[in-house]
Amino acid sequence: MKRVAIAIFATFILISAASVYGADTTGPIKIGYLAHLTGDASVWGIPETNTAKMAAEEINAAGGILGRKIEIVSMDSRSNAADAVNAVKKAVAEQNIVAVLGSNWSGINIATSSVCAEAKIPQISSYATAVKVTMNDDGSVRPWAFRTCFMDPYQGKVIAYYLNKELGKKTAAVLYDIGSDYSTGLTQYFEDNFTKLGGKVLGKWAYKAGDVDFRPQLTQILSKKPEVLMIPITYKDISLVVRQARELGMEDTVIMGGDGASPAMLAMAGPELQGSYWVKHVSPEDPIVAGIWKKYDAKYKPSGEYANIYKAYELVYFIADIIKASGTTNGETIRKAIENCKDFKIADGLLTMDPKTHNPLNKSAVILQAVGKELKFVTKYAPVD
Numbered sequence: 353m354k355r356v357a358i359a360i361f362a363t364f365i366l367i368s369a370a371s372v373y374g375a376d377t378t379g380p381i382k383i384g385y386l387a388h389l390t391g392d393a394s395v396w397g398i399p400e401t402n403t404a405k406m407a408a409e410e411i412n413a414a415g416g417i418l419g420r421k422i423e424i425v426s427m428d429s430r431s432n433a434a435d436a437v438n439a440v441k442k443a444v445a446e447q448n449i450v451a452v453l454g455s456n457w458s459g460i461n462i463a464t465s466s467v468c469a470e471a472k473i474p475q476i477s478s479y480a481t482a483v484k485v486t487m488n489d490d491g492s493v494r495p496w497a498f499r500t501c502f503m504d505p506y507q508g509k510v511i512a513y514y515l516n517k518e519l520g521k522k523t524a525a526v527l528y529d530i531g532s533d534y535s536t537g538l539t540q541y542f543e544d545n546f547t548k549l550g551g552k553v554l555g556k557w558a559y560k561a562g563d564v565d566f567r568p569q570l571t572q573i574l575s576k577k578p579e580v581l582m583i584p585i586t587y588k589d590i591s592l593v594v595r596q597a598r599e600l601g602m603e604d605t606v607i608m609g610g611d612g613a614s615p616a617m618l619a620m621a622g623p624e625l626q627g628s629y630w631v632k633h634v635s636p637e638d639p640i641v642a643g644i645w646k647k648y649d650a651k652y653k654p655s656g657e658y659a660n661i662y663k664a665y666e667l668v669y670f671i672a673d674i675i676k677a678s679g680t681t682n683g684e685t686i687r688k689a690i691e692n693c694k695d696f697k698i699a700d701g702l703l704t705m706d707p708k709t710h711n712p713l714n715k716s717a718v719i720l721q722a723v724g725k726e727l728k729f730v731t732k733y734a735p736v737d
Contacts (some may be wrong), residue, residue, distance in 0.1 A: 355641030380423035381413040384443045386454035391431025407668035417676045433463035440464045446473045450681045453667045458482030458534045469496045472683040478663040482533045486710040504717040507610050508541025510717045513735035516549040523552050524580035525573040530558035538584035580606045587614035591621040598624040625722045635718045636731040666699040
């Protein structure tokens with residue numbers, strides 16, 4: 353009986369280890385995709401999830417990886433951190449996922465990072481740009497958290513330099529969401545760089561998520577007569593802010609913001625948005641991005657957000673290639689492979705990961721401008737001191 357008990361216990365340990373470290377060698381390799389399928393952010397989450405599944409179908413049609421098919425396990429964040437944490441916990445416990453891809457919101461990735469760390473599976477964000485996504489407050493790296501996009505410090509620098517050096521603007525005001533890690537961080541990085549260049553931030557005005565009337569703040573901003581209104585916020589709030597700003601008399605004020613912008617806001621804001629500038633990660637006119645977008649458009653209607661479609665496609669192929677190169681689904685092996693990848697082939701070029709920060713070393717930004725019914729490519733931009 354004692355030997356039987358020991359054998360049973362040993363078998364239990366092996367099964368548990370396989371569950372924790374993704375060591376199961378039968379059935380599909382399951383990859384979690386965390387996205388906003390419901391709520392305000394579903395404009396990004398639905399196309400990301402659809403594209404992830406499309407990419408998995410392509411990989412499986414070509415033979416899969418390690419002799420197995422891959423399966424995308426969809427996890428709905430419901431556009432809030434609490435539901436995101438619950439969704440990841442459920443997928444870890446029930447689906448034996450070997451990695452988590454997404455989401456594109458910083459606060460959600462920060463919240464779910466501890467779940468992934470405890471399960472010893474890597475998480476690679478799509479467009480979560482806040483520093484804390486991959487870094488702890490003490491400056492140490494979060495071992496299991498990664499991203500393949502640029503960060504807010506770089507994005508804030510791009511906005512400041514473009515406004516000052518390219519457009520010649522010297523004064524700015526900022527309207528931001530005080531409860532958003534993304535918005536507060538981008539505000540600070542913009543201010544730091546704009547003032548370093550000799551520009552002056554005339555003031556920063558805050559609001560809370562859910563607000564729909566920004567006229568009190570905008571009236572105060574108007575009285576300061578800034579050349580620029582910088583709004584590091586997301587597309588629904590952008591639409592309301594821009595319309596109200598123009599109605600109050602800011603016809604000649606240059607409006608610029610970050611990657612929280614979306615083509616969806618063009619219809620929501622109307623002509624008031626015309627001429628505004630936005631920093632994004634990729635351009636819809638990039639042939640590689642356009643090719644992926646075209647494939648998505650042929651499969652799904654409506655076509656959705658081109659940048660998120662591209663990123664989901666890139667992430668699924670990236671993790672599949674990492675697993676293939678590693679020769680295993682072991683979490684620690686995959687983590688090290690991501691951390692140390694150098695000149696690793698991805699959709700739009702080569703990716704090198706900084707092992708000290710878990711951020712890519714060679715990502716650029718693009719400037720888009722609202723023209724007609726599109727966000728049109730202006731330039732690929734890298735600030736030069």
